[in-house]
Amino acid sequence: xERREALQLTTALLGTTLVGSSVFLGSCSRPDRKQAALTDxxxxxxGAMSDIILPKTESSPGAAEAGVGQFIKDMVTECYSxxxxxxxxxxxxxxxxxxxxEFGTPFTDLEPKDRTSVLTRLDSExxxxxxxxxxxxxxxxLQLTLWGYFTSEAGATLALRYNPTPGRYEGCIPYKxxxxxxx
Numbered sequence: 580x581e582r583r584e585a586l587q588l589t590t591a592l593l594g595t596t597l598v599g600s601s602v603f604l605g606s607c608s609r610p611d612r613k614q615a616a617l618t619d620x621x622x623x624x625x626g627a628m629s630d631i632i633l634p635k636t637e638s639s640p641g642a643a644e645a646g647v648g649q650f651i652k653d654m655v656t657e658c659y660s661x662x663x664x665x666x667x668x669x670x671x672x673x674x675x676x677x678x679x680x681e682f683g684t685p686f687t688d689l690e691p692k693d694r695t696s697v698l699t700r701l702d703s704e705x706x707x708x709x710x711x712x713x714x715x716x717x718x719x720x721l722q723l724t725l726w727g728y729f730t731s732e733a734g735a736t737l738a739l740r741y742n743p744t745p746g747r748y749e750g751c752i753p754y755k756x757x758x759x760x761x762x
Contacts, residue, residue: 616668617655622648624675627687629724631694639738642728650727651720663719670716674701 617625626648635641642648655667678686678697686694698717705715728734735741740759 616664617652617671619652621671622652623687624648624671624685625651625720627694628698628720629727631691631698632721632724633728636738640733642724645728645731645733647724647727647731650731651723654723654727663714666714667716667719670719674716 626643629642629647629651630644633642633647635644655664659667674697675686678684678689682689682693686697689697701717702721705717705721708715729739738759740761
């Protein structure tokens with residue numbers, strides 16, 4: 580094989596590799612979205628709901644104080660598919676409408692016992708609906724609340740025991756009943 584033939588063959592192979600891979604890269608782009616379903620105005624509502632799920636204790640802050648409302652808004656608008664985002668936003672708006680119709684006030688203005696009652700009923704509905712296969716809004720909220728709280732600095736260091744790394748590995752660490760779980 581002559582040098583000229585080798586260069587032509589190499590160029591042809593390299594060219595098809597680069598052009599061929601662009602087909603795969605095109606499928607990785609995110610479709611343009613309309614305006615985000617959740618806004619900063621929803622953060623207090625998301626925080627109030629998450630605070631009922633994970634309230635403040637003597638030793639750890641509640642979910643709202645740990646910034647879970649902002650976490651939920653960011654995850655839904657940035658990471659959920661358009662279908663999941665729509666399902667979450669629809670569930671949130673339906674809940675707001677139901678609370679307004681039943682109590683005549685927004686969820687954030689309800690007493691803690693009424694907030695708990697609303698979310699308890701929503702949990703019962705979610706258990707029935709989840710059997711159909713589609714995730715219910717409340718279960719999405721519950722998962723995001725737990726994820727946001729226990730990955731926050733406050734949740735990982737105050738609600739759980741935290742062993743910073745890098746550090747010395749200790750395979751056997753004493754545990755007494757009643758100790759906090761490890762982060």
